Each structure stands twice: as C-alpha cells, then as structure tokens.
Amino acid sequence: MNGADLKAKTRAGGIVYGTMLSAARNPRWATTIAGLGLDYVIIDSEHAPRGRSEIADLLSGLTSVDVVPIVRVPIPSSHYITMALDAGAQGILAPYCETPDEVREVVGATKWRPLKGELVRRVVEQGEFPSDASREYLERRNRNS
Incomplete structure (x- = not known):
C-alpha cells in the first residue's frame, strides 16, 4: 500500500x-x-x-x-x-x-512543495500559481499521492 x-x-x-x-x-x-x-x-x-x-x-x-x-x-x-x-x-x-499562520505553513509545506516563500504564500492564500504548468503539475501530484 x-x-x-x-x-x-x-x-x-x-x-x-x-x-x-x-x-x-x-x-x-x-x-x-x-x-x-x-x-x-x-x-x-x-x-x-x-x-x-x-x-x-x-x-x-x-x-x-x-x-x-x-x-x-x-x-x-x-x-x-x-x-x-x-x-x-x-x-x-x-x-x-x-493559528491560521501555522495551518498555512503546514499546508504550504505538504501540499505545494517545492514552492517556498512568496510563491507558496500566494498559492495558499490566493490560489495564484507561478504558471499554469506548475499548477497542473502540483495538482496532479497531489491527486496521485
């Protein structure tokens, strides 16, 4: 499994x-x-x-x-x-x-890695990805893990 x-x-x-x-x-x-x-x-x-x-x-x-x-x-x-x-x-x-900040940090690190810093903050808080390709990759990886 x-x-x-x-x-x-x-x-x-x-x-x-x-x-x-x-x-x-x-x-x-x-x-x-x-x-x-x-x-x-x-x-x-x-x-x-x-x-x-x-x-x-x-x-x-x-x-x-x-x-x-x-x-x-x-x-x-x-x-x-x-x-x-x-x-x-x-x-x-x-x-x-x-705290909400701790939850955002955990979500960012687990769900959206390898993004860090400002990039992961934008994804977690606003759903704004660096590119369509990065969004597709990360969403696919999360579906399959």
Missing part, C-alpha cells in the same frame, strides 16, 4: 489499521510490523528524539514492506515537514496547529 492507496481506501469508507512508533529505533521493526497487517505507521518525532538519518531509515524500511509511513513532526514547521517528505514520508501529522 502507498499513500495514495491509503487515502483512496479511507475516502471510500474503508477501514485502515495503524500504529505509532515512539520508542523503536531500529528499521528492522518494519518486517515485524508488516507481519501484523498494518496499513500505516506514524513515526513519532515530537515526543521521541529522532534525527534525520534515523527517520530516513525507518521510512525506507516501512516503504520496503508496503506499509505507509507517516511522520509526526515535532512542531508545525515547514523545516521539519520538508525534511520528512524529502526522506520519503507519505504523510505528515503536525501537532498543535493553533
């Missing part, structure tokens, strides 16, 4: 099963998790001290056994979100989005 399959299954009213990894550090957990029949795993980096390489190893391990990896970032920041997505996360769980 991948992120697009997980999204389609939930939109169709299907049931998906998952868990959260808080203490596990070894990417070999992926094979054990695959044997449980889980659809997704949330890798916690809010309450667990995880570095980029550890998150990347866990993402790679879970993806290799067809379990959708989702990363819970420490704070709603585009910095952490883009690092997780670049490493292979197929979803993001952003804790404590308490």
